[in-house]
Amino acid sequence: MSEPVIKCEAVYKIFGENAKKMLQDSNGNVDAKTFQENGCIVGVNNASFEVSKGEMLVVMGLSGSGKSTLLRCISRLTDATGGKIFIEGQDLLQLNNKELIELRRNKMGMVFQSFALLPHKTVVENIAFPLQIKGIKTEDSINKAMDMVKLVGLDGRENYFPRELSGGQQQRVGIARSLAVEPDIWFLDEPFSALDPLIRKEMQDEFLRLQDKLQKTIMFITHDFDEALKLADRIAIMKDGIIEQLDTPANIVLNPATEYVRKFTEEVPREKVLLIEDVMESSTTDNLGDLKVLKDEIIENVAEKILTQEKSVAVIDNNNKIVGSINPTKIINTVFGGRKNNN
C-alpha cells in the first residue's frame, strides 16, 4: 500500500493558557473534566488515523464534538497542541510559514459552511483569487477560473456578486474556488449544512459526480449522519474530541462500537445503506435458486426479488463468479428484525 496522504498520530488540540504543559504532564491520558477544572477545553483528544489517496473520510459529530477543530489542525489553521500530522510524508507541524503557504497554494483546497466568499469580488474573481494570490497573471487566472465556473455549472453568472446568488449557488462558487488551484487534498467543513434539504441533496449528488471525475483525497466534515453514510468511503464518529469509531459505513451500521454510535445507527434505513456484500454468507451451499444478484447492489434495490424466492440466492461479483449466498430471512432480519438482537 502506498503512503497515506494524510496521517495523524495522537493529535491533541487543547484550548487554554497552559494547555501545552498540562498535556505533557498528563502523559497522553487526557481527561476532559480535569482539564476543564483547570481552565482548559479539550477540542481534539488523541486522534490517530490515515487517509489514503483518493479516499473520502467523513468526520461526523454533533456540534462541539471537535470535528471542525480536527480539520483545522490538519489544515493548520490552528496549531495542534500535541501529536504529529503528516501530509504526503511531510511533517506539517515542522513547516515554517513560507512552506505552509506554499503547501496551501498548491496542495490544499477548503470549502466552508458559511461559504466565506469575498463580498467585493465577483464569482469569477472569487474563484480566481487563490490563483492570483499565487502570482498567476490576471488573464490566465480568469481563464482558469472560467473553466471552474463551467465545472460547477454557473456559466452565465460569472459576473454576479456573491450577494446576488442563492445559498446553493454561493457554495458552488466556494467549491470552484477551492478546486481552482487543482489541489490534491480537499477539505470540506460542513459544506451543505447551511442549505435547504432539497438543495442539499442536489449538491450532494453534484459533489459525488465531481469526486467521481476528480478523485481527490477528501476530509469531509458533517453533523448529518445520513450525509456521512451517503458520501463516505470511511466514517469517523467523534464525541467530546474523541474518535469513537472509524470504519466503513456498513460496519458502523452493523457493528456500532459504542452506545453513542448505536444511537445514530438505530434510525438508519439499513436497506438503503447496506450492500448485499455486507450481509451475505460467504460460504455457499449447493441449494441455491436460479436468481443471482450482484454483491455491490444496495439491498433495497434487490430486496423484492430476493424475498419472492424460497431458497437462498447466489451472490456474484462483476465477473459473474459466485462469491456467496443470501437467504431471504437474512434480508428480513436485517431490515426489520435484528436491531435489538444485534447488540
Added chain:
Amino acid sequence: MELIKKYPKLFQWLFLLIVFFALCFAIDVPETYKFIRGQAEFVKDPNQSSFVFLGKEVRYYAFDVFWRLPPLLGWLPIWINDSLFFLMNEWMPIEFWNEDTQEYRTRPLVLQISRNLTAFMTFLIELIREILLGGLETIVAFTSWDWIDKNPWAELPGLPWTIVAAGSAILAYKLSGKGLALFAGLVMVYISIFGQWKPSMQTLSFILVAAPLSFIFGLGLGIAAFKSKRVEKALYPILLVMQTMPQYAVLVPALVLFGVGDHAAVIITMVVAVPPMILLTILGLRAIPPEVIEAGRMSGCNNWQLMFKVLIPTARRDILIGVNQVIMVCFSMAVISAFIGAKGLGFNLLLALNQLNIGLALEAGLCISLIAILLDKMSLAWANKQTDYFGNLTFYQRNKNILFFVATVIIGIVLAYVGTFLFKDSYNYLFEVPHNKGISTADFWNKGVDWIFDTFFVYIKAFNTWLIQDVLQPMRALYLRMPAVATLVLVVGAGYLIGGIRSALVVCGLTLFIAFSPWWDRALVTAYMATFGVIVSCIIGFTVGTLCFQNKHSASFMLGVCDIFQTFPSFVYLIPVMMLFGITDTSVLIAVIVYATIPATRYTIEGLRSVPVGLHDAATMSGVNKFQRLTKIEFPLAFPHMMLGLNQTIVFALFMVIIGAFIGTEDLGQYILKALSDKKGAGIGFTLGICVAFIGLIFDNLIRTWVEKRKKHLGIN
C-alpha cells in the same frame, strides 16, 4: 424585614441616599468658604496654606477635609507645563543643517521635529488651498522667491468656482445619484453667490488635509490594535479618555507644541479624529466572519495579502463609516480650532460671535453646516455603495464621469476667460465671487434679531430671570453645598451597588483625581449645568422619541432630523441661542439641551425599534392595548439601549457646557478658555480636559456596567 428581603437593591440604594444626606447635613459650610471668581485665585493671600512638591509651590485655602479635599494634585499642571517647556526648548540639543543660512544650528530635538512637522503640514494645506483658490506658496516651496520674481507667470491660478461646483455635483452623482448631485450643486452655488467662497474653500482645504491624514493614521493604528493585543491594551485607555475629552482642552497643549495657525489645527484635529477611526477599524475587522479569514489563509495568502486583499475589503463598510466620522469631527474642529488661528468659516464665525454680529455668524454657520451635511451624505453614500461590475462596458460608459469632469474643467476655464471681458471693470464673478461682494443676508438677520428683542424683550427677560433666579441659582447652590466626602460616598456607593468592588474602585479613582485637583468647585458647577441639561434633554428626548415611534414614518423622519442636527458643528448651536437670550447661562443651557436631546431622541427610537417583531405579535395576541404594550413590553426591553442614549446625552451635554464657556460660564470650561491665552496654560488646559473627561467617564462606567448586566439578564445580544 419582609420588604427588605423582597427588594434588597432598593433598600441598599435608600441606605446610600440616607448616608449621603446625613453627611450633607452633618458637615457645615465653613465660614471662610466662598466660590472663587475670576482672577481671585491668583491673589496671594496670607490666609492661604501652601505646600511644595517636586519643586512646585501650590497655594490653596485649607478647609476641613470632609468639606473640601486639599488640592494635592495642584502641582500637576505646573509640572506638565514645565516638562513640556523643557522638552521643547532644552531637551536633547542636536545640530541641524540649515538650508537658508548654509550652516549648522543647534536646536532641541523635539522643537526641530515639531518645526519640520509644521512645515510639512503647512505645505500640504497650502497646496490644496492654492489648487482651489490660487497662489504661489507651493511653487515657492519647490523653487525660491527669486525664481518667482523672475518668472511672474508662475502662480497656481486656482479653480474657477464653476468647476468646483460642477465637479462636486459629478462626484455626488457617481456616489449616490441625481438627488445628491443636485444638492451638491446648489450648496456650491449658494456658497459662491453669497460671497462665502474663499473662507469655505479654506475650510475645505483644511478638511481635505486633516481627514485623509486622520484616516491613514486611524486605519494603521486600528490594524495594529487588531493584530496585537498589547497595542490594543495600550491604546484602549487613551481612546476612552479621548471620547469624553472636550475638544477645547486638546487645543492648549497643541498651541505650545505647534504654535498658531492652520498646521497646528490640522495636527490637533488628527488627535481628535483618529480615535473614532481606530475604533471603527477595530470594530469592522472584528466583525469579519472567521471563515472568511480562514478562506483567505487556505487560499495561501501571506499576512500582507490577507490584510489588504481579504480583511480590509471585507470590512470596507465599517471603515468607510469611520471616514464619515472622521469628516464630521474635522468639521467640528474646523470651528473650534479657529481659536488657535485656523483660517476659514470657523474663524469668521468666531469673529462674528465675538462682535455679536448674529447675522454674519448665521451666514458662516449655515455655510459650514451645509458643507458638513454635503460631505456627510457623500461619505455615507460611498460607504453604502455597492461596487458594480463593469467588465464589458465600453470606454465611454466606464469613464463617463471623468469625461464629464474634463468637459466641465474646459467649460469653466472658457467661462472664466469670457468673464474677464464681461466684468472688465469689476470682479470676475465667473471666476470667484469675492468675500464682500456676494449677496449678504446679515442685515436682514440682524434686523430680525433686533425686532425679536424689541418685541419679546419683556417675555424673554422674564423667562430668563425666572430660570436663573428660581431654578439655576438654587440648583447651583445645592451642588456647591455638597461636602466632598458626601459626593465621594454617593458616587462610590453607586459604583459598588451597580458594578461591585471593581466599578467602585474605578469610579473612586476618577472622582479622587478631580477632588485633588484645584478645581473641585468648578467641576461641581460643570456637573450642575450638565445635570440640568441632561435631565431636560432626557425628558424631551424620551417623550419625542416615544411619540415618534408610534408611527413608522414619523420615526424615520425624526431619525433623519437627528442625523442632520448631529452634522452641525457644535459651535453652530450657540448662534441662535445667543440671538434670543444674549450672553447668559440660559443661552448655554438651551444650547446644551438642544444638542444633548439629539442622542436622547435617537437612542429612544432605536431602542424601541430593536424590540423583536415576534414579541410584538405575541403581545398583540395576548390582547394588550397600545399603552400596555409600551409599558409592559417595549420599555423594559428598550431600556438598556435607552440608557446608552443617556450615556451619549451626558457626553454631548458636557461638550456643550465646556464650549459654552465661550459665552461666559463659571465652570471648568472658563478656565480651559483662559488657558488658551495663558503662556503657562498648556498644563492647566490639559489637566482641566482630563477632569472633564473623568466626569464623563464616571457616568460612562456606571451606565455601561449597568447596561451590560441588564442585557445579560434580559438575554439581549
